[in-house]
Amino acid sequence: MQFVAEVGAATERSVAYVGGLALLFGKSVRLLFFSPLKRSRLLQRAVHQAMAAGVSALPIVTLITFFVGVIIALQGAYQLQRLGAMQLVANLVSISITRELGPLITAIVVIGRSGSAFAAEIGTMRVTEELDALETMALDPVAFLVAPKFLAMAVMMPCLAIWSDFMGVLGGCVFGVASGSFTFGSYAIATRDALAAHDIATGIVKALVFGLVITAVGCQEGFSTGAGAEEVGRSTTAAVVVSILLVILIDLVFTTLFYLARGTA
Amino acid sequence: MAEPATTRAADPAIAVRGLRVQYGDREVLHGLSFDIVHGETMVVIGGSGSGKSTLLRTLVGLEKPSAGEVRVKGVDIAKASARALDDIRKKIGLAFQGGALIGSLSVGENIALPLLEHTTLKPTTIEVMVRIKLEQVGLSGFESYSPAQLSGGMRKRAAFARAMAMDPEILFFDEPSAGLDPITAAGIDDLILDLKRAYSMTIVVVTHELASAFLIADRIILLDRGNIAAIGLTQDVRESKLPRVRQFLDRVADTTQDDDVDHLRMYTEGIR
Numbered sequence: 001m002q003f004v005a006e007v008g009a010a011t012e013r014s015v016a017y018v019g020g021l022a023l024l025f026g027k028s029v030r031l032l033f034f035s036p037l038k039r040s041r042l043l044q045r046a047v048h049q050a051m052a053a054g055v056s057a058l059p060i061v062t063l064i065t066f067f068v069g070v071i072i073a074l075q076g077a078y079q080l081q082r083l084g085a086m087q088l089v090a091n092l093v094s095i096s097i098t099r100e101l102g103p104l105i106t107a108i109v110v111i112g113r114s115g116s117a118f119a120a121e122i123g124t125m126r127v128t129e130e131l132d133a134l135e136t137m138a139l140d141p142v143a144f145l146v147a148p149k150f151l152a153m154a155v156m157m158p159c160l161a162i163w164s165d166f167m168g169v170l171g172g173c174v175f176g177v178a179s180g181s182f183t184f185g186s187y188a189i190a191t192r193d194a195l196a197a198h199d200i201a202t203g204i205v206k207a208l209v210f211g212l213v214i215t216a217v218g219c220q221e222g223f224s225t226g227a228g229a230e231e232v233g234r235s236t237t238a239a240v241v242v243s244i245l246l247v248i249l250i251d252l253v254f255t256t257l258f259y260l261a262r263g264t265a
Numbered sequence: 266m267a268e269p270a271t272t273r274a275a276d277p278a279i280a281v282r283g284l285r286v287q288y289g290d291r292e293v294l295h296g297l298s299f300d301i302v303h304g305e306t307m308v309v310i311g312g313s314g315s316g317k318s319t320l321l322r323t324l325v326g327l328e329k330p331s332a333g334e335v336r337v338k339g340v341d342i343a344k345a346s347a348r349a350l351d352d353i354r355k356k357i358g359l360a361f362q363g364g365a366l367i368g369s370l371s372v373g374e375n376i377a378l379p380l381l382e383h384t385t386l387k388p389t390t391i392e393v394m395v396r397i398k399l400e401q402v403g404l405s406g407f408e409s410y411s412p413a414q415l416s417g418g419m420r421k422r423a424a425f426a427r428a429m430a431m432d433p434e435i436l437f438f439d440e441p442s443a444g445l446d447p448i449t450a451a452g453i454d455d456l457i458l459d460l461k462r463a464y465s466m467t468i469v470v471v472t473h474e475l476a477s478a479f480l481i482a483d484r485i486i487l488l489d490r491g492n493i494a495a496i497g498l499t500q501d502v503r504e505s506k507l508p509r510v511r512q513f514l515d516r517v518a519d520t521t522q523d524d525d526v527d528h529l530r531m532y533t534e535g536i537r
Contacts, residue, residue, distance in 0.1 A: 036351060037382055124368070133365035136325050137379045137427075138354035140347075 021216040031143040046148035053114040054156025065164035069171020086181040090190035093172030102164040107210035111243040115218040119239035122222025123232040157211030278467040283333035295491040306468040308478040311488035358428030359437040364420035366412035373408030398426040418449040435467040
């Protein structure tokens, strides 16, 4: 019985947590459209966030997805070579990168860079009473801090995902050319033939949702920070761990849905 | 300085009735009732754990009362809509104990923030206003510094400037002189006295510094474990014969008697 009660309590907490994320998202969207603050200033803050969370993430996303592209091509070639199907390396790389690894790796990099930063920023502001100060200045912390982050991430995550798709494919291409099975031209054509628009689209939709989840978790963990510097560390850790878990779970759900949708189509 | 007593009945700036606040199961304030009238300086004193910080947070709507009500300029802030609460908050300023300046903005940007968000003033006008506010608190030329580059006392003063940015009708100070050296603390007392004289603002100060309290207050509330132990004109509280009041005042005097009395005399002789 004890066990059942514990499972029940944990379930309740999880549902409440996800409910909190949804509320935070809902409130932010409402405040984006009916902002009590000045729209121009809100956009300014969103651009600032987009620079920090999106543009500054480009170098690391570029490097990692390029290498992942090479790695997939290498691993694929290992098997495909035996079947004499080296031509299929381009298919393997392009589909696994655009549908899965591009958005997922982007999300994990962004969790490490920005999800943790959101939690640390808001958590520190909680500890130093800056959140209270914003409130007493009639600046709603959600409108002031969270809404611009959602906006920035909703724009930047799909952009980063597209870029990482490109870099992943480029990585595969470099291996393909180096292995002598392809020229740049033939690899490009093979990739074009292998990819359907919905491969890229599903990846981009996933990236968008990942971005929203990362923002919601990072900000919620920040707001729930208790007193003291140690608590900021705890929030930051929780933001990263919970974000990764949720992103993988959502990825599973989406991939299953897309798979089923394809089966019936 | 005798003004507050005569105007007390009419339309208080802040009216508190039967105010109770609790954190979880623990009640911190046990049914407080008092008025703060326009233009007076009310100082809330009390030891740590007396509930004075909670009282301040409740007055500005950061904590919700579990019973009773707080009316600021006639608006019940626990029941006010978000918009009505925002309207009230644009008319008040709160200087936090640690400053609570936004760390990602410069000192100047911190003070400009409420002006940029809530007014349609031109940036050049705001720049001038920021300069004036900083001059008032003796921080001219520190516009471009980051809050982290300032000392504790400077951060507090910058927070005063931000609290005053919107020319509020009611100013709240949380422990304005806590953790400061005596000279800086005296400077802050002077600053509050200046504000009081020059702008006849309603000022609410929460402090545990008796010397500072007696110097700046028109009236004093002594909080003791969530209850009002004494409320009245500064002079009356100081001379109160109530045992709990004496206990508080004397307990403080036990350790730092000489310093406090001297410090106090230095100021009071010049003013009263």
